[in-house]
Amino acid sequence: MTAPFKGQFWPLPRGIHPPENKQQSLREPIRKAALPKRLVLPLTQPGFVQAELCVSVGQQVRKGEVLARGTPGMGITLHASTSGIVSDIAEHQVPNASGLPELCLMLESDGRDEWLKLPPLDYQHCDAPMLIQRINECGINGLGGAGFPTHAKLQGALNSKHKIHTLVINAAECEPFITADHALMREQADEIVTGICILLQILKPERCLIGMEDNKSDAIIAMQAAVTRVNDPRISLVVIPTLYPSGAEKQLIYMLTGTEIPSGTITLGSGILCQNVGTVHAIARAVAHGEALVSRIVTLTGAALKRPGNLDVLIGTPIAELLQQCDVDATQLSRLINGGPLMGLQLPHANLPVLKITNCVIATTNAEMPPPVPAQACIRCGFCADVCPATLLPQQLYWFARSKELEKAESHNLLDCIECGACAYVCPSHIPLVQYYRAAKAELREEKEKHLMAEHSKERYDYHQARKEEEKRLEEQRRAERVALAKQRKEAANAALAVAGASAVADADSAAKAAIAAAMERVKAKKAAQPTTTDSAAAPASIPAPDSDTKV
Amino acid sequence: MNPETLLPPVLALLGLALVFGALLGYAATAFKVEGNPLVDQINELLPQTQCGQCGYPGCKPYAQSIAEGGPINKCPPGGAGTIHALAKLLDVEEQALDAEHGKEDIRKVAYIREAECIGCTKCIQACPVDAILGSAKHMHTVIVSECTGCDLCVEPCPVDCIDMIPAKNPLQNWHWQRPAPRPAQMQLIASDWMQGASR
Numbered sequence: 035m036t037a038p039f040k041g042q043f044w045p046l047p048r049g050i051h052p053p054e055n056k057q058q059s060l061r062e063p064i065r066k067a068a069l070p071k072r073l074v075l076p077l078t079q080p081g082f083v084q085a086e087l088c089v090s091v092g093q094q095v096r097k098g099e100v101l102a103r104g105t106p107g108m109g110i111t112l113h114a115s116t117s118g119i120v121s122d123i124a125e126h127q128v129p130n131a132s133g134l135p136e137l138c139l140m141l142e143s144d145g146r147d148e149w150l151k152l153p154p155l156d157y158q159h160c161d162a163p164m165l166i167q168r169i170n171e172c173g174i175n176g177l178g179g180a181g182f183p184t185h186a187k188l189q190g191a192l193n194s195k196h197k198i199h200t201l202v203i204n205a206a207e208c209e210p211f212i213t214a215d216h217a218l219m220r221e222q223a224d225e226i227v228t229g230i231c232i233l234l235q236i237l238k239p240e241r242c243l244i245g246m247e248d249n250k251s252d253a254i255i256a257m258q259a260a261v262t263r264v265n266d267p268r269i270s271l272v273v274i275p276t277l278y279p280s281g282a283e284k285q286l287i288y289m290l291t292g293t294e295i296p297s298g299t300i301t302l303g304s305g306i307l308c309q310n311v312g313t314v315h316a317i318a319r320a321v322a323h324g325e326a327l328v329s330r331i332v333t334l335t336g337a338a339l340k341r342p343g344n345l346d347v348l349i350g351t352p353i354a355e356l357l358q359q360c361d362v363d364a365t366q367l368s369r370l371i372n373g374g375p376l377m378g379l380q381l382p383h384a385n386l387p388v389l390k391i392t393n394c395v396i397a398t399t400n401a402e403m404p405p406p407v408p409a410q411a412c413i414r415c416g417f418c419a420d421v422c423p424a425t426l427l428p429q430q431l432y433w434f435a436r437s438k439e440l441e442k443a444e445s446h447n448l449l450d451c452i453e454c455g456a457c458a459y460v461c462p463s464h465i466p467l468v469q470y471y472r473a474a475k476a477e478l479r480e481e482k483e484k485h486l487m488a489e490h491s492k493e494r495y496d497y498h499q500a501r502k503e504e505e506k507r508l509e510e511q512r513r514a515e516r517v518a519l520a521k522q523r524k525e526a527a528n529a530a531l532a533v534a535g536a537s538a539v540a541d542a543d544s545a546a547k548a549a550i551a552a553a554m555e556r557v558k559a560k561k562a563a564q565p566t567t568t569d570s571a572a573a574p575a576s577i578p579a580p581d582s583d584t585k586v
Numbered sequence: 587m588n589p590e591t592l593l594p595p596v597l598a599l600l601g602l603a604l605v606f607g608a609l610l611g612y613a614a615t616a617f618k619v620e621g622n623p624l625v626d627q628i629n630e631l632l633p634q635t636q637c638g639q640c641g642y643p644g645c646k647p648y649a650q651s652i653a654e655g656g657p658i659n660k661c662p663p664g665g666a667g668t669i670h671a672l673a674k675l676l677d678v679e680e681q682a683l684d685a686e687h688g689k690e691d692i693r694k695v696a697y698i699r700e701a702e703c704i705g706c707t708k709c710i711q712a713c714p715v716d717a718i719l720g721s722a723k724h725m726h727t728v729i730v731s732e733c734t735g736c737d738l739c740v741e742p743c744p745v746d747c748i749d750m751i752p753a754k755n756p757l758q759n760w761h762w763q764r765p766a767p768r769p770a771q772m773q774l775i776a777s778d779w780m781q782g783a784s785r
Contacts, residue, residue, distance in 0.1 A: 132760035476761030
């Protein structure tokens with residue numbers, strides 16, 4: 035490298051040198067892929083929240099119109115990649131690891147490719163919230179691989195208590211066969227640097243380091259020229275030696291800054307933010323041109339393609355159509371791989387859409403990539419530990435993952451594994467190590483989730499029990515109170531009754547006595563008068579008696 | 587041996603024994619551990635669904651029975667993971683899940699078909715974690731994030747409007763599996779290395 039490109043870097047202690055195979059797809063400039071008749075757009079980006087649908091079947095949409103809005107926070111908005119009619123909303127297979135179908139929108143293209151753009155923004159006169167809002171509206175997520183929503187990352191950086199001092203632009207593109215970023219930098223360097231300036235405007239870091247592997251000389255020249263043109267002292271290009279996996283986030287940050295990101299933390303905690311170069315380009319398109327993320331550069335390569343190259347592809351284009359445009363030799367094609375040969379996924383067939391995170395499709399032959407040979411027993415050679423870029427002990431992790439000793443695997447920092455595949459690449463026994471790690475990681479995550487759920491449920495159950503006991507106690511108390519009250523009332527009533535009863539009895543007694551006395555008086559008087567007819571005299575005397583009885 | 591030289595060490599040891607004895611005796615009463623700490627440790631490992639599939643009225647009573655030496659394989663929601671953790675804690679042999687109490691399944695949650703709900707509040711009373719919302723003669727619904735999938739609300743429902751559905755869709759439930767184990771009797775010869783290329 036010539037002098038201006040030289041910058042300080044910290045060499046990666048471990049890594050591998052697989053055959054690069056990048057030249058095949060770099061012979062031609064980026065081609066525009068033909069407009070497909072039918073596009074398939076999944077509502078969910080793999081691993082993220084499903085967006086909320088805001089169109090209906092039969093609706094006419096223009097290119098860049100919102101089809102599904104991302105939920106606030108981590109959502110990613112989906113736009114129509116071309117103008118046409120929403121023909122169906124149904125499940126369709128997408129390139130994901132599980133092979134399970136996802137809910138997708140089918141878009142029938144009308145061939146006009148009519149844009150609906152947002153008004154362009156002059157980023158130099160915009161504040162950070164406005165720019166982040168625009169990035170969110172344009173549905174941009176990380177184009178490097180994981181697909182993390184860019185607006186959420188930037189918002190997280192602004193909300194973080196650590197100020198971002200270094201912005202790292204990942205232009206390493208270390209995996210063999212993939213040249214999408216390389217081609218983009220070769221042709222769109224100015225646009226990329228505009229994107230970097232927008233990020234500088236949002237984050238206001240002290241410096242911005244662009245990390246590039248030294249195997250892309252033409253892209254380095256183009257990028258250096260573009261950086262020189264903007265003349266911002268904060269931006270510098272750092273050329274690093276080619277070593278897989280220098281493009282992994284934490285590894286690249288170490289190479290450029292010498293900072294090791296502590297295990298279990300994210301880069302924001304160290305005051306560093308990393309963005310892929312493709313994402314930066316999308317940001318520039320969104321802000322300066324008002325274009326939503328509807329297309330990306332995809333590398334189509336592999337020995338089964340007669341005309342490999344980089345294509346500018348609309349999101350949702352079926353991979354089969356792209357293969358045809360690269361003159362696929364169907365008789366030779368043995369396997370389709372999404373992504374690179376080390377970290378990529380094997381695709382079941384070509385009737386799958388291009389996603390925002392699809393950077394490469396390899397159509398390979400048996401001669402180029404022989405099918406995996408059967409795994410043999412681990413011979414404890416330790417080659418894997420010599421190449422692990424995260425400086426883990428892959429062999430030890432393999433034993434723990436295999437025997438399901440998850441706690442031990444975790445204590446050996448399984449979660450720091452970046453699944454780069456370097457260990458499996460050098461394994462002389464061809465053990466699919468990464469598969470074991472992925473399974474163990476998933477199980478570990480599941481266990482943790484279960485544990486959290488159990489703790490939460492226990493808390494709720496304990497509360498439920500406490501509440502029930504409290505209710506029971508209160509009920510008991512209320513009952514006791516009611517009993518006491520009832521008793522009191524009864525006593526009071528009895529007392530009142532006793533008083534009332536006594537007076538009533540007294541009255542009745544005196545009345546009866548009076549009546550008897552009166553009767554006796556009358557009898558005496560009659561006796562004195564010596565009546566002859568006793569019947570008539572006795573009858574009136576007996577009448578008052580029953581009356582007084584009923585009264586009592 | 588002269589008893590005069592023997593006496594001081596004997597007295598000293600006796601004195602020490604008395605002092606430490608008194609200390610231990612004090613500590614035994616002052617720092618007495620209430621309840622059985624093992625029960626809490628076991629309870630921590632149980633999934634806390636409070637479903638009663640083990641035959642005990644909740645996770646704590648089951649933990650109690652395990653602490654008293656009962657079998658550790660009666661918890662279907664916990665499954666193999668819980669049995670493994672319990673075996674490790676108690677240093678006993680791992681057992682397969684007792685099929686009598688049910689099978690291990692993915693996490694499910696209760697779902698009330700709201701149009702059919704008559705608002706009887708019976709399920710609300712059955713729920714051990716207060717995950718059902720509603721009031722008399724008004725529609726009820728399940729708070730999914732709180733539901734443990736214990737099944738206890740299904741039986742009391744007089745109109746059978748509660749279904750147990752998977753908590754996550756198949757895509758969220760999917761995760762990477764370990765590679766298929768190597769066949770036991772596999773013979774490899776040197777040319778297998780280039781197996782793919784020769785085809």
